Each structure stands twice: as C-alpha cells, then as structure tokens.
Amino acid sequence: MDILLDPSSWVALLTLTFLEIVLGIDNIIFISIVSNKLPDSQQQKARTWGLSLALLMRVGMLLAITWIIKFKEPVLTVFETGFSIRDIILALGGLFLLYKSTMEIHQKMEGATHKAGSSKKASLQSVILQIIMLDIIFSFDSILTAVGLTEELLLMIIAVVISIGVMLLYAKKISEFIGQHPTLEILALSFLILIGFMLLIEALHYHVPKGYIYFAVFFSLMVELINMRIRKPKKPVKLHKRIEE
Amino acid sequence: MIKWIRELYGQYKEYVRVDLLMYGVLILMILIYVVISALTS
Numbered sequence: 001m002d003i004l005l006d007p008s009s010w011v012a013l014l015t016l017t018f019l020e021i022v023l024g025i026d027n028i029i030f031i032s033i034v035s036n037k038l039p040d041s042q043q044q045k046a047r048t049w050g051l052s053l054a055l056l057m058r059v060g061m062l063l064a065i066t067w068i069i070k071f072k073e074p075v076l077t078v079f080e081t082g083f084s085i086r087d088i089i090l091a092l093g094g095l096f097l098l099y100k101s102t103m104e105i106h107q108k109m110e111g112a113t114h115k116a117g118s119s120k121k122a123s124l125q126s127v128i129l130q131i132i133m134l135d136i137i138f139s140f141d142s143i144l145t146a147v148g149l150t151e152e153l154l155l156m157i158i159a160v161v162i163s164i165g166v167m168l169l170y171a172k173k174i175s176e177f178i179g180q181h182p183t184l185e186i187l188a189l190s191f192l193i194l195i196g197f198m199l200l201i202e203a204l205h206y207h208v209p210k211g212y213i214y215f216a217v218f219f220s221l222m223v224e225l226i227n228m229r230i231r232k233p234k235k236p237v238k239l240h241k242r243i244e245e
Numbered sequence: 246m247i248k249w250i251r252e253l254y255g256q257y258k259e260y261v262r263v264d265l266l267m268y269g270v271l272i273l274m275i276l277i278y279v280v281i282s283a284l285t286s
Contacts, residue, residue, distance in 0.1 A: 030260075065271075068275060071278050075277065089271065093267075096263070126249070134257065137261045138260075138264065140264045140268065141264075
C-alpha cells in the first residue's frame with residue numbers, strides 16, 4: 001500500500017484510468033449491440049453481469065501478463081544481443097499498439113461505419129458470454145497500455161476496476177462528452193503510439209523512465225483543457241464509429 | 246459451442262482478427278517458455 005503514498009503512483013493511476021475510460025468507450029458500442037438482442041428488461045442486467053465478469057477476466061490477464069514479463073532469461077540471440085520472452089512480448093506488444101492506434105485513427109477519420117446486422121433474439125446467458133468474450137478480446141491493447149505505463153500491478157488493477165465501474169455507471173454521459181470533444185479520443189490514441197514506441201525501445205533494452213510519458217500525457221491534456229476553456233465551442237467533427245446499431 | 250464461437254467470430258472477425266493474433270502469439274510465447282524451461286532443467 002506504500003505505493004499509494006507516492007505522488008507518481010497517483011499520476012500513473014490518473015493517466016491509466018483516463019486512457020482506459022476514453023479507449024473503452026468504443027467497446028461499449030459493441031456491448032450495447034450484443035445486449036440489444038435481449039428484451040429491454042434484461043439488457044441492463046446482461047451489461048452489468050457481462051462487464052463485471054469481464055473485469056475478473058481482465059484482472060486475470062493482468063496477472064498473467066505481469067507474470068510472463070518476468071521471464072528475463074534470453075531465449076533468442078540477434079546480433080550478439082540476447083532477447084528474452086519479456087523482450088519479445090514487449091516488442092510485439094509495442095508494434096501492436098502502434099498498428100492498432102494508427103488503424104483506429106484512420107478508421108475514425110476516414111473509415112466507413114458498418115451497420116450492425118439484424119439482431120436475432122438470444123438468451124441472457126449467451127449474451128453475457130458474448131459480452132465477456134468481446135471485452136476480453138478488445139482489452140488486449142488496454143492490458144499492454146497498463147504494462148507500458150506502470151510496473152505496479154496494484155495500480156493496473158485499480159485503474160481497470162475504476163474504468164469498468166465508470167463505464168457501467170456513466171457510459172452514456174462519457175460517450176456524449178467525447179462526442180462533443182473528439183480531440184480527447186484522438187489524443188488518447190496518440191498516447192497509445194507513444195506507449196507503443198516506449199514498449200518497443202524497452203524491448204531493445206533501453207530503459208525509459210515512465211515519468212517522461214506521464215509528463216507528455218499531462219502536458220498535452222493540460223493544453224487541450226485550456227483549449228476547451230478559452231476557445232468558443234464550435235460544432236466538432238464527428239468521428240466515424242467502427243460499427244453502429 | 247464450437248458452432249456458436251464460429252458464428253460469433255464470423256460476425257465480428259473484421260474487428261477482432263489482429264487482437265486474436267496477438268493472443269495467439271502470447272500463448273505461443275508461454276508454450277516456448279514452458280518447453281525451454283523443461284528442456285533446460
């Protein structure tokens with residue numbers, strides 16, 4: 001619990017929670033499409049159960065990935081440099097974040113929005129299972145982001161719990177807020193590029209103090225908050241969604 | 246169950262392909278580690 005007395009831990013927690021919430025909002029659209037296969041009276045129940053069980057799976061994944069990246073013995077040598085399982089995962093994870101965030105930015109700016117197919121009726125259990133599976137699949141980037149931003153497992157778990165809790169309670173409000181300020185979403189994706197690059201160079205054995213990343217993220221967010229305060233609100237661009245109902 | 250998973254994959258494959266590939270890589274890494282640990286111990 002000593003880590004919670006350290007101010008840098010709070011900065012890490014805030015940064016990670018912000019990213020988890022902003023980037024997780026997109027997943028809510030998929031969850032909403034799946035839960036709409038149920039009668040109105042069961043939809044909220046399915047979302048709550050699905051996301052709560054998905055939370056447990058995410059914590060399990062965080063435990064697994066923090067365990068795997070402890071494997072530091074070299075298993076591969078390239079140009080006389082040894083690479084461990086940890087290095088390989090960080091390198092591939094970094095490339096994945098760079099790829100995914102670039103693709104997401106492209107999708108949001110220039111991509112097409114797909115219409116969800118006609119929703120067949122489904123049972124409550126089947127919908128909960130679908131929500132859990134989709135959330136697990138879509139949470140891979142958020143797990144890598146957590147690993148890139150902090151080494152403290154407790155902070156990662158707290159950020160994931162807060163973000164899922166916030167999404168369960170305020171998904172609609174946050175979604176509307178981001179709709180009014182799409183810059184926040186693009187900034188969050190840009191931060192993923194930063195984190196992806198950091199994971200990549202860590203895999204090449206260059207250590208980057210996490211404080212540099214926190215500074216970049218906070219400075220950028222402060223500039224945007226000032227922007228939001230002092231500039232007259234205009235009609236924002238509408239980012240393209242991957243899928244809509 | 247397999248049929249259900251295949252249907253689900255068919256519905257969302259466009260959005261989940263790369264993420265699933267990463268999961269595959271992760272599982273492969275764990276298997277490699279387990280095999281190497283078993284061989285060297």
